[in-house]
Amino acid sequence: MSGNLFELLTPVTYWLLIILWSIILVLYIGVMRDWQHSSFAMKVLLWVLAIDAIRTLFESIYFGGWYSAKMGMLPEDIFAFLVQPQNVFVPKLVNVIAGFIILTLMLRKWLPSLGNELVTQSVQIEQLARAQEIAHLGDWEWNIASGELYWSDEIYRIFGLELRQFEATNELFLQVIHPDDRDGVAAAIKRALDDLDYRYSIEHRIVQPDGTQRTVHEIGRVLRDGEGKPISMSGTVHDITERKRMEDELRRAKLAAEDANRAKSMFLANMSHELRTPLNAIIGFSELMRSDRELSSSQKTNLEIINRSGHHLQQLINDVLDMSKIEAGKTWLEPENIDLGALLLDVTDMMRVRAEMKGLQLILDQTSNVPQFVRADGAKLRQILINLLSNAVKFTDSGGVSLRLDASSGKNGLIKLKGEVQDSGKGIKAGDIERIFLPFEQLPNAFEQKGTGLGLAITRQFVELMGGEVSAASKPGKGTTIYFSLQVEPGSAEQMQISEETERRKVIGLQESSEPWRILIAEDQLENQLLLRQLLEDAGFQVRVAEDGEKTVQLFEAWHPHFIWMDRRMPKMDGLEATRRIRELPGGNEVRIAALTASVFKEQKDEVMAAGSDDFVRKPYRPEEIFDCMARHLDLEYLYEQQADEVATLPTVTAEQIAGLSTQLREELAHAVAMMDVDEVAALAQRIAADAPELAALLVQQADGLDLTALKRLLLPETEDAD
Numbered sequence: 001m002s003g004n005l006f007e008l009l010t011p012v013t014y015w016l017l018i019i020l021w022s023i024i025l026v027l028y029i030g031v032m033r034d035w036q037h038s039s040f041a042m043k044v045l046l047w048v049l050a051i052d053a054i055r056t057l058f059e060s061i062y063f064g065g066w067y068s069a070k071m072g073m074l075p076e077d078i079f080a081f082l083v084q085p086q087n088v089f090v091p092k093l094v095n096v097i098a099g100f101i102i103l104t105l106m107l108r109k110w111l112p113s114l115g116n117e118l119v120t121q122s123v124q125i126e127q128l129a130r131a132q133e134i135a136h137l138g139d140w141e142w143n144i145a146s147g148e149l150y151w152s153d154e155i156y157r158i159f160g161l162e163l164r165q166f167e168a169t170n171e172l173f174l175q176v177i178h179p180d181d182r183d184g185v186a187a188a189i190k191r192a193l194d195d196l197d198y199r200y201s202i203e204h205r206i207v208q209p210d211g212t213q214r215t216v217h218e219i220g221r222v223l224r225d226g227e228g229k230p231i232s233m234s235g236t237v238h239d240i241t242e243r244k245r246m247e248d249e250l251r252r253a254k255l256a257a258e259d260a261n262r263a264k265s266m267f268l269a270n271m272s273h274e275l276r277t278p279l280n281a282i283i284g285f286s287e288l289m290r291s292d293r294e295l296s297s298s299q300k301t302n303l304e305i306i307n308r309s310g311h312h313l314q315q316l317i318n319d320v321l322d323m324s325k326i327e328a329g330k331t332w333l334e335p336e337n338i339d340l341g342a343l344l345l346d347v348t349d350m351m352r353v354r355a356e357m358k359g360l361q362l363i364l365d366q367t368s369n370v371p372q373f374v375r376a377d378g379a380k381l382r383q384i385l386i387n388l389l390s391n392a393v394k395f396t397d398s399g400g401v402s403l404r405l406d407a408s409s410g411k412n413g414l415i416k417l418k419g420e421v422q423d424s425g426k427g428i429k430a431g432d433i434e435r436i437f438l439p440f441e442q443l444p445n446a447f448e449q450k451g452t453g454l455g456l457a458i459t460r461q462f463v464e465l466m467g468g469e470v471s472a473a474s475k476p477g478k479g480t481t482i483y484f485s486l487q488v489e490p491g492s493a494e495q496m497q498i499s500e501e502t503e504r505r506k507v508i509g510l511q512e513s514s515e516p517w518r519i520l521i522a523e524d525q526l527e528n529q530l531l532l533r534q535l536l537e538d539a540g541f542q543v544r545v546a547e548d549g550e551k552t553v554q555l556f557e558a559w560h561p562h563f564i565w566m567d568r569r570m571p572k573m574d575g576l577e578a579t580r581r582i583r584e585l586p587g588g589n590e591v592r593i594a595a596l597t598a599s600v601f602k603e604q605k606d607e608v609m610a611a612g613s614d615d616f617v618r619k620p621y622r623p624e625e626i627f628d629c630m631a632r633h634l635d636l637e638y639l640y641e642q643q644a645d646e647v648a649t650l651p652t653v654t655a656e657q658i659a660g661l662s663t664q665l666r667e668e669l670a671h672a673v674a675m676m677d678v679d680e681v682a683a684l685a686q687r688i689a690a691d692a693p694e695l696a697a698l699l700v701q702q703a704d705g706l707d708l709t710a711l712k713r714l715l716l717p718e719t720e721d722a723d
Contacts, residue, residue, distance in 0.1 A: 136239035140168075143232050144193075149173070158216060158239045160208025178205035178213065185218075192222055193230045200235065214241040275317050280620035281527035283310040287623065288534060291506070314620060333465060337491045338378040340371060347382060348403060351389040360393060361400030369407040373491035374415060380462045381486075387455040388482055392423035399424025399479070414467075414487045422481040428474040436472060459484075507627045510540040511637035519630075520561035521545045522552040522578065523596070524570045528619075532565060532596075535623055539638070549573025553581045561591060563630055568597040568608060576611040583612040592633035596621075653711060657695045661688065673711045681711070 138155030142148070151168040159176045177185055181204035192200035200220035205213055220235030286307040289295070295303070348364045355362040385403070392401040401423045410416035428436065437460045463470045468486030510517070519541045523529045529545050536543045544559060546552040548570045556564070564582070568575040575595060582588045594615040595608035605616050615629050630636060658666060665688065672680035681699055689696035699711075 136242075138237045139234070140237065141232060141234040142170075144230050155237050158214065158237055159206060160210065160212065176206045176208075178207050181205050189220075189233075192220060192233070196224075196228065200233075203240070214239055215244045216240060278527070279310060279314055279317070281525075281531055283307060283314065283620045284531040284535070284623075285527075286310060288531070288538075310620075333377045333380070335375050335489065336378055337373060337375050338381070340374045340488075340491075343378065343382060344385070344403075344405070347385045347389065351386070351393060351401075354390070355393050355401060358393065358397065360396055360398070362389075362393070363400060363402040364405075365402060366405040367407070370405050370417070371407060371415060371490065374417075375489035375491040376486075377466065380466065381488075384459050384462050384484070384486075387459045388421040388484070391455055392421050392425070392480070392482070396423040396425035396479075410487055414489060416485060416487055417468075418483075418485045420481050420483045422479065424479040427476040427478050428472070428480055429476055430474075433472050433474060437470070456482075505624070505640040507539050507623065507638045508641045509639040511639060516540075516542045517563070517634065517636070518542045518544075518559060518561040520552065520555055520559065520564045522549065522564060522570065522575060523567045524548060525567075528567075532626070535626060539627070547571075549575060549578035549581075552578045553585075556582050556588075556591065557585060560587060563634060564591060564593045565596045565626075566593050566608075566613065568595055568604070576608060579608070579611045579613055592630075594629050594633070653695060653698050657692065657698075660692060660695075669711070 136154065136158060138152040138158055140152065140155055141150045147170070149168040149170060153163055155168075156163045161176075174182055174186070185202060185204050188200060188202045191198050200218070200222070203215060203217045205215050207213055217238045217240045218235060219238075220233055222230045223232045223234070225231050286303050290303050290307065344364060344366065348362060352362045389401065389403060401421065403419065403421050405417065405419040408416050408418065437456050460470050463484050463486050466486040466488070468484060470482065470484040472480060472482050474480035517540075519536050521529060521532050521536075521543060523532065523545065524547050529547075533543050533545060544555055544561070546555050550572045552564070552566070552570075552575075553573070555561070566575040566579055570578070573581075575597075579593055579595075582591065582593065592614050593612065594617055595605075595613045596617050597604070597608070597619065608616060614633055617625055617629050627636075627638060631638070658669075661669070665684065669681065669684050672684060685696040685699035688699065
């Protein structure tokens, strides 16, 4: 029964296959109708599947008919036809033909690809070898178990070995390494094998067979088994000889540049000292002589010319030195809390005098956003404003100059100041705009003006140093506008030490003191000794001078001064060493020491402060700088010229003292006061000194202070009432 069932199901199965593969073939044909969008590989695959479907369909029809005829489902003639040998061969032939067609299609697709892949691999290998040769980078692989070592062609070239003439071995590798580097390389390899976290990377020298030395950089990676044991090691060898040579050249060039920079700094320091030291004497003595009442008007005029010329020369020297400091990288910001409002008024008031001398109007226009107090480098900010305004005034003949300033919030809590200086001058051609910010550049129409051509160049450097930028816009005949911006920090009045009006008043003496103040001057230049000594002695100080550092130390031990003005450069022992020696002596920490130097470099200021100085004053100095510095460190109170409020605090002449004079002296004194003749008052004081020394001293003080108001009130009351 089961056999009959099997025989019955066999033809049914074939007919079901015929129906199934007919449907599949129809679907293939449907897909192939739209195969123009398919890739070549997809087309080949569809053809293979279609042919295979036809073969399977044909085979199913053949064997389905054969079994159906055998079971009597079809006529016996069909069975007799199908079982003939030549017909039985047909399905086998169809299978062979289909297989051949399929193989042909597959080979047509994959043989070219295989060939192309082989060609591509060959090209890639050649390109890799060429790239390694160009980059001087070879690769290697070491089979640790067998000891076999592979080197690429480039490694042979790097090592200076004939290609393939030498077999790559560890012994040959160690032989190539420079003897002084072998132990280090061997230790690095051992560590790479033992330490799982270590990355093999080392620079070392090699020696080629002809004795040539080269430097290589090796990088390697260790391959390990599941237990962490090293199996192989592979990596690269990079010839870095040329890079090392360039690094050495750069290092030597850097050292040479640093030497040149040090030489330039030394030259600038020497030039600063040599130029500013005599200039200090010129300006200082001219100012001392201007206070002499016996000078004629022509002599005073000549002294004014000398003094103005000295200050002009000082500004020119400062410009050149500032530019040189910038180029040498010796310029730093020195932030301080400043009154920005006062600084703006001070600068504009000063420049307004110059503007009005040319008949120009100078306007300051600042918004309410501009803060009163900021923290910035006040000296550089002042210099920026002075340079911009003086340049505008210099090149403007009619109209005016305006300074506009605004402020806004910047990054990191900073304040961004934005300003512009506008003039109504001749203007600048578009092609010359950038030239005005170049060092030593002056436009053709500027040659008639005095200057170094450094003002705007220094301004740009200072602005950029303060985190800003500067630019210009101009039209010929319409004037020029300079735009600038810079960054400052917020400030407050509580953190400031606001300058007092007494700063620029002339000191004429000292208030009464329990003991005289002893001042030691350490200075090797005779003219500077005389200048500072006369300045201090005229004010009432006791002064001694030391020409070198050794004598300074000796005088300190013998005389015990309260204050020392210490020059930095002196023979035998410089000021730094003398300061250190004094600080080590008994009482050395009690004396106040201020460095007095012509240096313009911040690091030299740092040096003198580190040596033990209490303060620092640069040459050329103004007299008030000297007195102000001493007042900061000593309990000093000065007498000032032409300051009624200060004189009022002094003891005044009383009516009783005047009544004690003879009638003749009272009349002569009253006449001198009425005529405002201070010289006559001083002469009468000399006559009174023998009988009334205290009154004589008060008369001299008031005469020297050019303030006879109190005497006039006592001697000429009716005149006061009339006034």
